[in-house]
Amino acid sequence: MARSIGSRNANLLELVEEKAFLKKVEEEHKEEQVALVPYLPKDCISKILIQLPLQSLSSKRFVCKPWYHIISSDNFIKAHLRCSESVLIFQKPVCTKTSNEPVPPNTFSVEASVRPWTFSMFGQPVQKNYDIQFIEFKGGKSKTELYNVCCLGNIRATCNGLILLNNVLKNGLTVMNPVTRKLITLPVGTISPPYNESYGFVLNEVTGEYKVVHLFQDELGYIGCETLNLWSRMWRGVNGPSFGMFGWLGYSPISAIGALHWIPHVDHSDYIVSMEVNKEKFQTISLPKTCRTHDRIVEKGGFLCFVTHEELKIDIWILEGLGNKVWTMHHRITRGCIIDMVPLFSLRISGDMIFMRDEDGSIFAYDFTLKVMTQIEREKQWLPSSRFCLPHVNSLVSWEKGQNIFSDTKRKAL
Numbered sequence: 001m002a003r004s005i006g007s008r009n010a011n012l013l014e015l016v017e018e019k020a021f022l023k024k025v026e027e028e029h030k031e032e033q034v035a036l037v038p039y040l041p042k043d044c045i046s047k048i049l050i051q052l053p054l055q056s057l058s059s060k061r062f063v064c065k066p067w068y069h070i071i072s073s074d075n076f077i078k079a080h081l082r083c084s085e086s087v088l089i090f091q092k093p094v095c096t097k098t099s100n101e102p103v104p105p106n107t108f109s110v111e112a113s114v115r116p117w118t119f120s121m122f123g124q125p126v127q128k129n130y131d132i133q134f135i136e137f138k139g140g141k142s143k144t145e146l147y148n149v150c151c152l153g154n155i156r157a158t159c160n161g162l163i164l165l166n167n168v169l170k171n172g173l174t175v176m177n178p179v180t181r182k183l184i185t186l187p188v189g190t191i192s193p194p195y196n197e198s199y200g201f202v203l204n205e206v207t208g209e210y211k212v213v214h215l216f217q218d219e220l221g222y223i224g225c226e227t228l229n230l231w232s233r234m235w236r237g238v239n240g241p242s243f244g245m246f247g248w249l250g251y252s253p254i255s256a257i258g259a260l261h262w263i264p265h266v267d268h269s270d271y272i273v274s275m276e277v278n279k280e281k282f283q284t285i286s287l288p289k290t291c292r293t294h295d296r297i298v299e300k301g302g303f304l305c306f307v308t309h310e311e312l313k314i315d316i317w318i319l320e321g322l323g324n325k326v327w328t329m330h331h332r333i334t335r336g337c338i339i340d341m342v343p344l345f346s347l348r349i350s351g352d353m354i355f356m357r358d359e360d361g362s363i364f365a366y367d368f369t370l371k372v373m374t375q376i377e378r379e380k381q382w383l384p385s386s387r388f389c390l391p392h393v394n395s396l397v398s399w400e401k402g403q404n405i406f407s408d409t410k411r412k413a414l
Contacts, residue, residue: 045066045067045070049067049070049071049076050076050079050080050083054080054084054179054394054395054396057071057080057396071396076396077395077396077397077398080395080396081160081161081393081395081396081397083349084161084348084393084394084395085136085137085347085348085349085350085393086345086346086347086348086349086391086392086393087134087135087136087137087391087392087393087394088134088135088344088345088354088389088390088391088392089132089133089134089155089158089163089178089389089390089391089392090132090133090134090135090155090383090384090388090389090390091130091131091132091133091151091154091155091384091388092130092131092133092382092384093129093130094129094130094131094150106148107148107149107150108147108148108149108150108181109149109150109151110149110150110151110152110153110165110174110176110183111151111152111168111169113181113183114167114169114170114174114183114185115169115170129150129151129152130150130151130152130154131146131149131150132147132149132150132151132155132163132178133145133146133147134147134392134394135378135383135389137347137352137354137365137376140365140374140376140377141376141377141378142363142376142377142378142379143378143379144378144379144381147178147179149176149178149181151165152166152168152169153165153166153167153168153174154166154194155390156173156199156201157199157200157201157212157252157253157390158201158390158391158392159201159202159203159210159255160203160210160393160395160397161177161179161392161393161394161395161396161397162175162176162177162201162210162397162398162399163175163176163177163178163392164199164201164212167185167186170185170188171188171191172185172186172187172188172189173185173186173189173199173212174186175201175210175212175230175399177395177396177397177398178394179394179395179396180396180398182398184230184233184399186212186228186230186233187228187233187234187235189214189226189228189235190214190216190224190226190235192216192217195249195250196216196217196249197214197215197216197217197249198214198215198216198249198250198251198252198253198262199212199213199214199215200212200213200214200215200253200255200260200275201213201255202255202260202277204229204277204278205258205277205278206277206278207229207278209229209230209231210229210230210399211227211228211229211230211277212227212228212230213225213226213227213253213260213275214226214227214228214235215240215241215246215249215262217246217249221243221244222240222243223240223241223243223245223246223249224237224240225237225238225239225240225241225275225280225282226238227280230399231399238280239280239281239282240282241273241275241282242282245264245273245282245284246262246264246265246273247264247265247266247269248264248265248266249262250266250387251263251296252390254297254298254299254304255277255299256299256302256303256304257302257303257304257319257320257321257322258276258277258278258322259274259275259276259277259322260274260275260277261273261274261285261297261304262274263291263296263297265291266293267291267292267293268290268291268292269287269290269291270286270287270290270291271284271285271286271287272284272285272287272291272297272306274322276322283322285319285322285325286325287306287327288306288308288317288327288329289306289308289310289315289317291306291308292308292309294309294339294340294341294342295307295308295309296342296343296344298343298344298345298346298353299345299346299391300318300346300351300353301346301351303318303319303320304318304319305317305318305319305330305343305346306319306327307343307353309337309339309341311339312334312337312339313332313333313334313337314332314333314337314341315329315331315332315333316329316330316331316332316333316353317329317330318330331368333366333371333373335371335372335373336364336366336372336373336374337373338357338364340357340358340359341355341356341357341364342355342356342357342358342386343355344356344386344389344391345391347365348393350367351368351369352365352366352367352368353365353366353368354376355373356386356389358385358386361383362375362376363375363376363378364376
């Protein structure tokens with residue numbers, strides 16, 4: 001009996017020693033593998049991750065904790081925004097066989113996210129009127145891409161990768177990032193017909209807050225104004241532009257040089273109406289030439305541009321600030337011009353200006369360095385008119401306070 005107990009203890013001791021040996025071998029093997037992988041500084045990893053396609057960053061966040069913290073950091077998001085090229089965002093109407101045709105399972109529905117209990121409680125299929133898509137420009141070609149996001153409302157404005165949508169379920173507005181699919185709903189403000197109102201969406205560089213500006217016209221022709229900061233989510237009335245400044249509100253405002261700018265008439269505008277974002281004061285700025293049907297104001301390199309057509313040439317004027325209100329001639333395009341080319345926006349990185357002809361939907365790009373106007377090759381897909389294509393940038397930006405550290409610091413210093 002004593003011998004059996006002794007042999008059993010000996011077997012247990014051998015088993016423990018064997019497990020300890022295997023564990024030691026495994027740890028040494030892991031150390032050898034780690035030694036084979038060179039150490040990369042955090043800044044180096046961040047620079048590598050910034051070069052990846054935006055669509056893949058969401059999955060790369062979950063590779064490991066260090067990567068998650070890098071990609072989710074404010075500095076990374078801002079750096080990624082600075083090196084991201086502009087695109088054109090638009091909505092494509094969806095032709096469904098029946099009004100109750102459900103959304104495909106891989107598609108994100110804005111309305112289902114805003115009010116999911118409505119569809120789950122009553123068993124209603126989620127409907128969609130529009131698919132949100134975008135066009136990117138590379139190497140003289142354009143390519144239409146999908147967000148796999150659908151909605152019932154229209155895009156009213158864009159800012160830094162965020163879009164402002166009509167919230168048809170609550171008769172209000174929704175702010176959303178179509179890349180991250182994060183969204184918030186805004187309270188209902190003044191209700192006006194779509195053709196008698198205009199929305200601006202802008203970042204206040206002084207406070208770091210994203211602001212929604214709403215202009216609306218009453219039956220007598222007076223223009224009212226209200227603003228909403230996304231941090232407080234409360235509408236506040238401000239003094240609107242003087243009576244008679246606006247003839248219509250059909251042109252989307254352009255954000256540049258710390259203000260929002262509107263062309264106030266369909267044709268023959270001799271001035272623009274500007275609202276300084278921080279002080280919320282309206283003023284008029286005279287144009288160097290009368291603005292006609294195909295002329296527009298666009299943002300380029302942080303400045304405000306006025307693009308005007310005259311015979312077979314296009315003149316581009318620059319306004320560098322609100323202080324002196326003096327326009328300077330920046331460039332004259334004399335080759336490849338067509339009278340009905342409507343300027344849409346300028347690419348953030350390359351600086352090329354993009355034009356569109358509403359007659360046939362053709363798109364052109366002007367290279368300021370080479371002084372060449374070229375037609376962009378594009379797929380034969382449906383595209384809305386220039387009025388419904390908005391400049392956009394795909395980013396990871398959110399409206400939350402944490403992603404405006406530079407503005408928070410700036411505000412404390414004031």
